[in-house]
Amino acid sequence: MSKSRSNKELVTDVKKMSFRERNRLSGGYLLKSTLRKYLVSICRFLLLFGMCFMILQPILNKISVSFMTEADLYNPIVIAIPEHFTTENYRLAAELMSYGQALVNSLVISFTIALLQVTVCLLVGYGFARFEFPLKRLWFACVILVILIPPQTIASSLHLHFRFFDFLGIVKLVHGGTLNLRGSVIPYYLMSAGCMGLKNGLYIFMIRQFFRNIPVDLEEAAYVDGCGMLRTFTRVMLPQTKPIVTSCFLFAFVWQWTDGFYSKMFLGNIKLVSTGLARLVDSLSAYIQRMTGVLTTVSIAYSNCILATGTLMIIMPLIILYLFAQRAFVESISTSGIKM
């Protein structure tokens, strides 16, 4: 008791001493370590500040450009803060992309697709993580294959596949010919239901890893108590999957939102923000031609300005989503413990 007290006194004594005094007592070690600590933090600050600036700079640049008039773009004095502040660019970009409708369409499609994909991938991931069945390794190899195959490889034949759609000859029997499913949303929903959507293999892999890290005891207890397989899954396992489900859902939503490849292929005639953005420059020149009646080429600076505005308008919902769900994005990947 007395020893600990004397220790405490020693500590308070040391705290009362001046820095120079303490440094002398430690033989110069204190000064050296404090200096090193500050030096490290300054270097770290500079490094991280530089890298963060580098990542954020394009967005900041877009924001400042999006408020400029065309005259400001050519003015060498104007760099970041516009001289003639305008919101005209936003109005024009919104009109060219038919923003309101595209936003609603994109929201509906991204939400439903993400929901469908996550549900299906959850089932499949659980199946791979928990059950032993014949050919399991083969099917899992197929999952890896799905991750590795670039969708562009099979794009052309998917095109034809859905152009002349037939399922085991059933459609031919009923309908008397093949179905043309191009230009409708059905193929993409079908593909999502079959885990063949955008990056679905990755979700299956992540979910499988997540389930493998959960101890099996709970499920075994449920089985012993006479709970069926599906019931165990919905009642016992599902409540625990919140982190991985949120992260997969957010990824599915965001990647679907910005995806151009599948959208262009299957959802070509539905107005989406992603395809609208891809066509923005073309529609700008068409618009200006219509307004002036003269065949003109739009200047690079102006079309890029409109493009920057359009990009900002598209990523704005995502940034808002990210602000709210930032923890879910970052932490759920960490908790899923991806390992091989």
Added chain:
Amino acid sequence: MKQRKRYVGLQRKKAKAGILFIMPFILGFLLFMVKPLAQSFYMSFCNVELSAGNYNPIWAGIANYIHAFRVDPEYNRLLTEEIVRMMLYSVAIIVFSFFVSLILNQEFHGRALVRAIFFLPVILSSGVIIGLESNNQLMANLANTIEQTTQGISITAVLENILRTSGVGTRAFEKLFEIIDNIYDVAIASGIPIIIFLSGLQSIPSNMYEAADIEGCTKWESLWKITFPMISPLFLVCWIYTVVDFSMHSDNAVIEKIQKVMIEQMNYGLASAMSWVYFLLILAFIGITSAVISRGVYYYE
């Protein structure tokens, strides 16, 4: 004699349930992957003729492959360029993200904010946006004017000159400087690897570092003796992810070429052949490199 796995009783029931659970994947794979894949493989050996309402492939042997390699003026060049670029950038991305995650794992003020910023590109530079970013003329012009007006002030240019005149391995340095000049591309591609590395770093038990510290191990030594082996399995994961992600990006020159052949020239056969060559090369590359890496991987458990 090797005993065959038998599925009886509960095991049988579980096996059935397991197959039911992965049924969506099996169906999807058979319906939407196997057929298009086989078809595209078959088409790569054919001349595909499109007519109204139908298409008919005409068997042409390996003519498409010969065309891709020996007739097409760009394909060889694009393929080699793209694969060399992929190797260099994947290494750069892995090194960069490992380094950043080491920094982000330390304690400092505003750590959450910095992490959020580093993860932002995963969201903002996906899909169509990345394609628009890469041909942003305005930014390119701006960069050119800056380079012209601030001649000689750029630190990397000065360093580059010094190293070049000293004459050490010029070509290797050129590649290195190319990567440093494009550090933005590296940074925006390393969001997910950083998160994976961070999760790995946090799962290393701290008592290892304490023990090493007490034994007189410096920080530098414990980085190589503890941190590096402990997260080596994650290097494999990140490597595969990075390579796959890089090779599928829509601003990839080979992919652009394939799309151009398919959509503008309507040559489905040639496009399929090109994409199959590319796909098999990537697959072989991933296979070889991950076999090499997994030899060095250390599993703690």
